[in-house]
Amino acid sequence: MPNPDLSLLINAARASGEIARGYFNASPEVWEKSGGQGPVTEADLHVNRQLSADLQAARSDYGWLSEETEDNDARLKTDRQFIIDPIDGTRAFIEGSKDWAHSLAISENGVVTSAVVYVPMRDAMYTATLGGGATLNGVPLMALQDKPIDTATVLSSKPNLDSKYWANTAPPFKRAFRSSLAYRLALVGEGRFDGMLTLRPTWEWDVAAGMLIVSEAGGTASDQAGKTAVFNNPHPQINGTVAAGGIHAALIEALA
Incomplete structure (x- = not known):
């Protein structure tokens, strides 16, 4: 039976990809964050708004931690949390590189239990669940072993x-x-x-x-x-x- 949290993240990641692709190579508006934290685009913010609305509606008891949402301590009072980067690799996104990703995770008591990294411009959906293995587009993954x-x-x-x-x-x-x-x-x-x-x-x-x-x-x-x-x-x-x-x-x- 599919893991319901993982299915939720996969669907949210695909929806994020549709939004972000609409801004890619389309001269999105860009701002510099304070404190030298790098750039943010209107695509990052749009994806963040959609993820916040969809994921928190589906799991209202989960805390929320996202790069593009002002943090507060409410998440510290929850057992499970979403940990989200709406677009990881924003500089690459701005420069027109394909190597940016949506990073979505759920943690429970400090341990990540479900995870998705989606690279929309390569249609690469990496997924994992705790104890359930990792896949790329449904194919099991294996890290390299025994190399000098x-x-x-x-x-x-x-x-x-x-x-x-x-x-x-x-x-x-x-x-x-x-x-x-x-x-x-x-x-x-x-x-x-x-x-x-x-x-x-x-x-x-x-x-x-x-x-x-x-x-x-x-x-x-x-x-x-x-x-x-x-x-x-x-x-x-x-x-x-x-x-x-x-x-x-x-x-x-x-x-x-």
Whole structure:
């Protein structure tokens, strides 16, 4: 029997994709957020409004945490929460790249239980449920295993290779990049890349869905200290993100 929470997220993600595609490469209005938090477009806000209306109507007892909604402590009093990034990879969206995503997750008592990362311009629907495995368009996923770190390809931005983050120097893996953290995680779960990392405080909405996809695909997703991430924190950030198949332990060991 389909998981009702997952079905809800899948339908919401597809509806989000329809909205966002209408703005893509159509010169949407763009604003810069305060505090150097990056750009937001009218597409982000439209998707957020629709997700808020549809998801909270369907699960009125679930808390709400979204990048594009002003946060409050009401969610801390709930057992389950939606953790949403209406468009993850907004810069890519603005630039006309296809590599942006909708990231939708449900957490319960700090643990993500259902997750969707949808990449509309590639029609790639990544899904996972706790204990139920991960899929891409219905096909089961398996993260890459048993590979030497010096022959691995890791999704990361260049600043993460700074020596200050590593016990010695960054391992000699090949670096690749995608703008969306959610998509990076999904690609690790898919087995297209060996790992991903971001070594700065990470907003929960960027990684909640993707971390479950990696772990349910047989990989490991943690903070940069190797600890299991806990979600729905009063300040909704975790201590960086490291996700991989067989090279996860080597990445954690190499970090400062």
